[in-house]
Amino acid sequence: MKIFPAVDILGGRCVQLVQGKRESAISYGDPLACAMRWLDEGAEALHVVNLDGAFGSSGKNADLITGLIRKTGVEIELGGGIRSVDDAARWLETGVFRVIISTLATQEPACIRELADRFGSARVMAGVDAKGGLIAVNGWQETAGDYLAWAKKFEELGAGSLLYTNVDVEGLQQGVRFEPVKRLIDHVGIPVVVAGGVSARSDVAGLRNAGAFGAVLGSALYSGKIKLKDAMEECR
Incomplete structure (x- = not known):
């Protein structure tokens, strides 16, 4: 199993939010410095989110993220504010290993097939952000149907992997809810990366045992x- 330290960027700073709420942001400074810290500690991949993009300013932080991609040179999965196939393609051409398509995937599911055909399935990750068992979209402000049904659809369209985020526990540091994770992993045949609630070594062990990628x-x-x-020791 692989560990992805998060580098979430808001207003040019590395931050962490609680339950996706902008007003809850705690700043941890320069995103590149944070990224290099985790790489220096042994991380081999990063999970980068353009929160300004998720909140509607898709062009914000673009230069900063491009610099981070080029300076770190590691496997990066990137989400936040990807609102079109062209947006996704630009990031993939910049050097992001895989893009995370969330709201766009529910609004225009065919975008997954188009990107997979053009860049390969391995570089297309569909976001399955779930709130009470329903997929959450538009900054987690709305829901759009059963998360398992959407996950299966994304797989059938050619997504090479899924990012499952349990919105109900995200940012609370109170542990993973394993039942919906296991249900999802058993429901699809592609790798699943899990976010939300990972707060202890036992959470990492539980995800590894559940079959999370x-x-x-x-x-x-x-x-x-x-x-x-x-966390990395537990993966081994």
Whole structure:
């Protein structure tokens, strides 16, 4: 299983939010410095989110993120504010290993097939952000149907992997809810990376045992509740 430290960017700063709420942002400084810290501690991949993009300013932070991609040179999955096939293509051509397509995937599902045909399935990750068992879209402000049904559809359209985020526990540092994770992993045949609630070594162990491909470490990593070294040791 692979560990993805999160580098979430808002207003040019690396931040962590609680439940996706902008007003809850805690700043941790320069995004590149944060990224290099996790790489220096042994991370081999990063989970980068353009939160300004998610909140509607898709062009914001573009230069900063492009610089981060080029300076780190590691596997990066990127989401936030990808509102068109052209947006996704630009990031893939910039050097992002895979893009995360969330709201766009529910609004224009065919975009997944188009991107997979053009760049390969491995570089297309569909976001399955779930709130109470329903897929959450538009900054998690709306829901659009059963998360399992959407996950299966994304797989059938050619997504090479899924990012599952349990919105109900995201940012709370209170642990993973394993039942919906296991249900999703059993429902599809493609890799699933899990975000939301990963706060202890036991959470990482539970995800590994459930068959998750990867885990995103966010708030608990930045607060010091979980150590990157411990999470990576648990993966081995």
